[in-house]
Amino acid sequence: MYAFEYQRPATLADAVAALTRSEDARPLSGGMTLLPTLKQRLAQPSELVDLSGVPDLQGVREEDGALLIGAFTRHADVAAGETVRRRIPALARLAESIGDRQVRNRGTLGGSIANADPAADYPAAVVALNATVRTDRREIAGDDFFTGLFETALEPGELVVGVRFPVPDAAAYAKFRHPASRYALVGVFVARFGAEVRLAVTGAGPSVFRVPEMETALASDFRPEAIAGITVDADGLNGDIHAAPDYRAHLVTVMARRAVAACG
Amino acid sequence: MACTITLTVNGKAVTREVEERTLLVHFLREHLGLTGTHVGCDTSQCGACVVHVDGRSVKSCTMLAVQAADCAVTTIEGLAPADGTLHPMQEAFREHHGLQCGFCTPGMVMSAVDLVTDNPDPSEAEVREGLEGNICRCTGYHNIVKAVLAGAQAMRSADTEAAAAAE
Ligand SMILES: Cc1cc2nc3c(=O)[nH]c(=O)nc-3n(C[C@H](O)[C@H](O)[C@H](O)COP(=O)(O)OP(=O)(O)OC[C@H]3O[C@@H](n4cnc5c(N)ncnc54)[C@H](O)[C@@H]3O)c2cc1C
Ligand code: FES
Numbered sequence A: 001m002y003a004f005e006y007q008r009p010a011t012l013a014d015a016v017a018a019l020t021r022s023e024d025a026r027p028l029s030g031g032m033t034l035l036p037t038l039k040q041r042l043a044q045p046s047e048l049v050d051l052s053g054v055p056d057l058q059g060v061r062e063e064d065g066a067l068l069i070g071a072f073t074r075h076a077d078v079a080a081g082e083t084v085r086r087r088i089p090a091l092a093r094l095a096e097s098i099g100d101r102q103v104r105n106r107g108t109l110g111g112s113i114a115n116a117d118p119a120a121d122y123p124a125a126v127v128a129l130n131a132t133v134r135t136d137r138r139e140i141a142g143d144d145f146f147t148g149l150f151e152t153a154l155e156p157g158e159l160v161v162g163v164r165f166p167v168p169d170a171a172a173y174a175k176f177r178h179p180a181s182r183y184a185l186v187g188v189f190v191a192r193f194g195a196e197v198r199l200a201v202t203g204a205g206p207s208v209f210r211v212p213e214m215e216t217a218l219a220s221d222f223r224p225e226a227i228a229g230i231t232v233d234a235d236g237l238n239g240d241i242h243a244a245p246d247y248r249a250h251l252v253t254v255m256a257r258r259a260v261a262a263c264g
Numbered sequence B: 001m002a003c004t005i006t007l008t009v010n011g012k013a014v015t016r017e018v019e020e021r022t023l024l025v026h027f028l029r030e031h032l033g034l035t036g037t038h039v040g041c042d043t044s045q046c047g048a049c050v051v052h053v054d055g056r057s058v059k060s061c062t063m064l065a066v067q068a069a070d071c072a073v074t075t076i077e078g079l080a081p082a083d084g085t086l087h088p089m090q091e092a093f094r095e096h097h098g099l100q101c102g103f104c105t106p107g108m109v110m111s112a113v114d115l116v117t118d119n120p121d122p123s124e125a126e127v128r129e130g131l132e133g134n135i136c137r138c139t140g141y142h143n144i145v146k147a148v149l150a151g152a153q154a155m156r157s158a159d160t161e162a163a164a165a166a167e
């Protein structure tokens, strides 16, 4: 690791000030992605601003028909949290499926979405649940947040403060896990809000995406059979040693059907 | 650059000067001489480095020593009581042949204790799921799972005895 400075501010204002003071400063949340990156010398921040001491970034609150989850809430706490399990059980189960126990004990919601790994789980929930990402300076619609491979709408130094998840009438996440890393080869999150259905796919493309054709079909007939014949184009999907693009395209329909079936 | 941190390790307060970039695992092994915590990979996947920080299992190769400032850390060396007996989970690993070369064992035991603290009576499937962050190159996991199930039972009886003694 290259040398860096470190601080653990106690307030959001101090964290934001530290990040704006130096353009090479980086927020540190769970460190489950950032520290391995630093160990491989793939990044050289001048300073790490540890967010663990900022109370404003932690915890889960109910807020008129939605859950507001602080950016620093760890995966394990989303998975076990009473409020999340009661209001959006699919989100708790998604968090429970991330990595392994030790990764969940450290990794956070904010770190995961800021990192925007194409195979990460949370992006599917943020988009399908029509969530809003709150930052230190604005609100960003889930649909506009993920802009590409490891790319988000965040500006340099902008901090994710929390995510507001509207509570759906029904939702489920179906994930084809990579057996070693547990990341999603393909993960599909489906959510029904009254007559509207939203369906988002992670793992398959460079960034999370919706499948409007499936959403329309499910809006009039919310059963797995309604989308059995709908496929996504393999062009532009990810291909690697784990799965070719056409295999991922196939998995999208399979996982989408499983997610709808799991909504019961 | 360096800074001074104070933390509790295996029940004792320690204050040391560390570089900001020093990993917790290197701090434990090289600064404190607690070499029971191992390093088996550089991808945060193997779990040989698992310790408890404020009661939760974490991979100490993916945490900075400075992040553990003001925390309570328990390593495999801090698990057994001072009277020279083993912790019930360690005893179960010995009894059920839950190790061969032993490299993964400290991490396995620390993960297992955290798992059982959360879920005192886990099923076999829950044990396997709970150990997903720990890789073993020798045993094929079967005896590790047996050991954890037996260790869980022993920890439950120890708790019951402690509760009875307290009455
Ligand atoms: C072995 C292993 C298995 C994993 N498996 C999975 C899996 O199955 N599914 C999955 O989704 N993920 C998986 N992960 C990733 C894990 O979920 C990480 O926790 C996550 O990607 C990053 O979160 P973090 O809190 O650790 O962030 P960090 O590593 O601390 O930060 C990640 C990036 O986000 C930035 N950042 C952090 N917090 C903020 C903020 N509040 N605002 C703005 N920027 C911020 C940092 O500067 C950094 O660039 C795995 C990781 C490991 C090591
Ligand atoms: S040394 Fe492999 S996970 Fe820490």
Ligand code: FES
Pocket (backbone or CB within 6 Å): B098, B099, B100, B101, B102, B103, B104, B105, B135, B136, B137, B138, B139
């Ligand atoms: S006993 Fe050798 S790696 Fe597990």
